[in-house]
Amino acid sequence: MIKFLFVLVLVFLVAYVLSMEDKERDVYTLRKDKNRCQFPKCGGYYVRKIGNNEKEVYVAKYESLDHYVVDELLQDYLFRGSAVRVLGDNYDIFRIKQIFRALPHGVNSTMQTGYYVVRWGVPTYYGEKGEYYIKDCGEAIDIGSKQSIAIDNYTEPYYQYGNVNNIHYGLLKTNIRSGGIVTGTFDNKILHIHKIFIRVTRSLWCPVIEDSECFKGNINTYMIDEDYCWIATGCQKQPTCPNQKKKVTCKKGYELIQVPTMENNNLGCPVFYCHPEFLVDNILPFNQTVAGSGFEKKIN
Numbered sequence: 001m002i003k004f005l006f007v008l009v010l011v012f013l014v015a016y017v018l019s020m021e022d023k024e025r026d027v028y029t030l031r032k033d034k035n036r037c038q039f040p041k042c043g044g045y046y047v048r049k050i051g052n053n054e055k056e057v058y059v060a061k062y063e064s065l066d067h068y069v070v071d072e073l074l075q076d077y078l079f080r081g082s083a084v085r086v087l088g089d090n091y092d093i094f095r096i097k098q099i100f101r102a103l104p105h106g107v108n109s110t111m112q113t114g115y116y117v118v119r120w121g122v123p124t125y126y127g128e129k130g131e132y133y134i135k136d137c138g139e140a141i142d143i144g145s146k147q148s149i150a151i152d153n154y155t156e157p158y159y160q161y162g163n164v165n166n167i168h169y170g171l172l173k174t175n176i177r178s179g180g181i182v183t184g185t186f187d188n189k190i191l192h193i194h195k196i197f198i199r200v201t202r203s204l205w206c207p208v209i210e211d212s213e214c215f216k217g218n219i220n221t222y223m224i225d226e227d228y229c230w231i232a233t234g235c236q237k238q239p240t241c242p243n244q245k246k247k248v249t250c251k252k253g254y255e256l257i258q259v260p261t262m263e264n265n266n267l268g269c270p271v272f273y274c275h276p277e278f279l280v281d282n283i284l285p286f287n288q289t290v291a292g293s294g295f296e297k298k299i300n
Contacts, residue, residue: 118180
């Protein structure tokens with residue numbers, strides 16, 4: 001009997017943990033309560049889970065350790081987290097685990113769009129021994145229903161249709177295919193992406209940049225990884241580079257940065273990117289600049 005009760009409790013705990021993990025994979029929107037009265041009854045936020053018809057849940061406030069959220073732009077955000085009651089308090093809070101923010105200049109469409117997570121290179125199994133290969137195609141997982149929809153390709157408005165000039169295509173591609181959230185519509189097996197929501201929390205934990213001690217006449221070079229962190233890539237002879245900075249202008253919501261890099265055979269010449277303003281302060285570790293990079297913005 002004791003053994004049976006132990007197994008029953010163990011099953012319950014496993015089911016509870018899996019249930020909590022599943023809830024934290026859900027995606028939510030926040031809407032500011034503009035009513036005015038004494039805290040905590042008014043002035044908080046309405047939380048709505050994407051993909052169901054449940055009523056909004058009122059919380060007195062939210063907690064986020066990773067990223068400052070602009071209340072005036074809440075329509076540009078998506079969140080993962082959970083509403084919890086703090087012991088000793090008589091109100092609920094929304095504890096944020098992940099924050100996603102829409103890249104400016106996506107497609108504002110009146111069409112009905114869904115929210116999806118895209119996975120690319122989906123393993124396809126075959127054979128009696130479980131062999132598999134990676135197909136050059138993907139799946140779009142509906143955030144609400146968790147349904148998987150096979151796709152052969154996708155389109156996006158930022159780079160492909162030229163809505164944003166000089167955007168870093170590598171980072172865009174990485175965020176579409178691994179971890180970002182998109183809205184869009186389908187045409188056969190083509191997902192037409194309208195907006196990309198970039199995960200902004202992970203880039204706050206960038207490692208400290210370790211510059212090399214370059215010989216005279218050489219400079220440090222860098223790359224930006226998929227987490228928007230600057231990574232040192234060693235020394236390169238000081239190149240003679242054309243002055244292209246004056247030729248690059250960025251749209252509203254983006255800021256011009258330059259990266260002296262060896263990528264794509266640049267041999268240390270700076271590459272200019274229009275980077276989302278809300279990510280620029282996350283590119284470098286706090287209170288640091290990259291010496292000799294030409295990007296001397298001080299992070300306060």
